[in-house]
Amino acid sequence: GAVVSQHPSRVICKSGTSVKIECRSLDFQATTMFWYRQFPKKSLMLMATSNEGSKATYEQGVEKDKFLINHASLTLSTLTVTSAHPEDSSFYICSASGLWGSSYEQYFGPGTRLTVT
């Protein structure tokens, strides 16, 4: 299957600072990348959808000025959490979908655990 990586896998930052998370598709070109958030013992929630070279589409209730998404190439998307607060602490997971013909299958990265102190 297709491989998606995330970096870093774990990050601790102080309240008020910004953190950047990278999502890369290693062996395919990702026409669309997605960012999800998961709280402990909960399900995943879609935050935003990004297509290469265009602005991300954010889900209702997700602050676009707090969660900046850049999809500069067909293999890289970044999520920057700006002015982080303890309530932003969560598990952030990206996924990517490629040109699979008629399939819309998504492949997920291993996730990034963010702790804001």
Next chain:
Amino acid sequence: GIQVEQSPPDLILQEGANSTLRCNFSDSVNNLQWFHQNPWGQLINLFYIPSGTKQNGRLSATTVATERYSLLYISSSQTTDSGVYFCAVSPRYSGGGADGLTFGKGTHLIIQP
């Protein structure tokens, strides 16, 4: 938006038993995927199955799109099958391209030796 319900929420079985996990969804879909989330949080793709039946070793899945449900079967369970199983869907729109997934709450499966 589309609703996804998974059942049962928790399931405890002995090693060697068979299990069936269910996923109901509220609208037509162009993507339905089953995942196993391992203890480190990685989502492992099990099936991409917006319709039809697929099998992969001890696992198989069936989606009846007209009745809006999907089933994941695990046969001869092993302790390594333990974890959370998620069903996720994206609705069928008139446009093309991939859309974000809506996840169910998952089934927490425990296989005891």
